[in-house]
Amino acid sequence: MIEFEGVGHRYGERVVLSDVELRLAERRVAFVGANGSGKSTLARMINGLVLPTSGRVLVDGLDPARQGREVRRRVGFVFTNPDSQIVMPTAGEDVAFSLRRSGLSRRERAERAAEILAEYGLAGYADHPAHQLSGGQKQLLALCAMLALDPAVLVCDEPTTLLDLRNKRRFAELLTGLKQQVVMVTHDLDLLDGFDRVVVLDGGRVVADDEPGPALRHYRALVT
C-alpha cells in the first residue's frame, strides 16, 4: 500500500505538487499528465529520491524520509534513460551489482544474474558490453537489475519513451506478467491496457483518479 497524505513539493518558489491525497493498493497504477505536471516528482517520492516539502508518504507504513533504506529495498525504480541506470560494463555485472549485498559469492551472483537475464529475454548477453546493447535491450537490462532485488513495488518513470514500437510493446507485456505492484508514469496511453487505476495530474494537482477509460477521457479533454 502506497499512501500520499497531503503531499506537496516546491523547488524554491515554484510549486510542483500540492495537496496530493492518494491511497494506492491496486496492482497496476498509472500517473498520467503533461510535461511539468508533477507526475515524475510524485513517482520519485515513492522511494524517497525526492522528499515532500509538506505532508508525508508511506509505503507499507514506512516513511521514505526516515526509513529510506527499508523503503528502497521494497521499491524498485526504472528510469527513462537506460544509459544512466547501467553502472557496470557488462550486462551480467550490472545485474550482479544489484546482488552485491545479498551474501552470495561472486560466482553465485554471476550465475544468478545470468538466470535473471535469460528469464527476461537477454540469454547469452551476460558478458556483452552493456553500452553496446540496443535501446530496448538496455531497458530490459535496467528492469532485470531491479527485479534481481525482488522488490514488492516497481516504479517506472516513462520507461518506454526512448523505445521503438516493438520494444515498447514487449516491455509493456513483460510488465503485465510481473507479480510486483507497478506504478508507471507515462504519457503513452497505449501502455495502459489492463491497468486498474489511472491518476491524472495537472499543474501539480490530481485532477482525475479513475479507471483508465474515464480518466483518459478527462486527460484528453485537458490537453485539447
Add this chain to the structure above:
Amino acid sequence: MTADGWYEPGSSPVHRVPAGWKFAALLALAAAVFALRSPVWLGGICAAVVLAYGVARVSLRRCAGVARSLGVLAAFVFAVQWWLLGADQALVVCLRVVTALAAANLFTITTRIDDVVAAVEHGLGPLRRFGVRPDRIGLLVGLTLQAVAALSAIAAEVREAARARGAQRSVTAFAVPFLVRTLRHADELGEALAARGEGDR
C-alpha cells in the same frame, strides 16, 4: 561509446597478467617516466611500450586510433613546450606524456574493468580495519572508467548536433550543451545509484 581505448578480448601474455599486477606495473611505469630525465632512457621505455602493443596483438586499427590521438596531443604539447622551454625539454615532456598515455591505453585495451574493480577491492581489503570501504572504492574506479565512455558518447552526440546546425566551429555550441548534458547525466546516475540502494549503508 567510442571504440577508442576500450577492452579488446584476447589471450596474449599481456591479457593474462593478473589485473592487480598489471595495474601496479602501470603505476610504477608512470612514476619512472616522470622521474627520468634522459631522453635515451625515455625513448627506450617508449619503445618497450610500443613493443608490448605487438605482444598483446592489438589490432592494427586500434593501434592506428591510439597513434592518431596521441600524435595530435604530442604535436600540441611539443609545440607549446618548445616555445616555453626549448626543444630538448619539449622532447622529454613529450616522451613522458606519450609513454604514460600509451601504457595506460594498453592497460584498458587488455584488462576487463570488472577485473580491475575486483583487484582494487582485493588490494584494499587489509585497509578495511582502518575504516576504508574497498567496495566503495572499487565502485568508484568502475564508475570512473564508465564515465570515460559516457562522456565520449555525449561529446559525439553534441558534436553531431552542432554540425547539423552548421556550428561545428563554435566553442559555445559544443561547450554549453556538453556541460548541460554531462551534469544531467551525473544527476541521473546519482538517482539510479540511490534507487539501487547504493549509499544506504
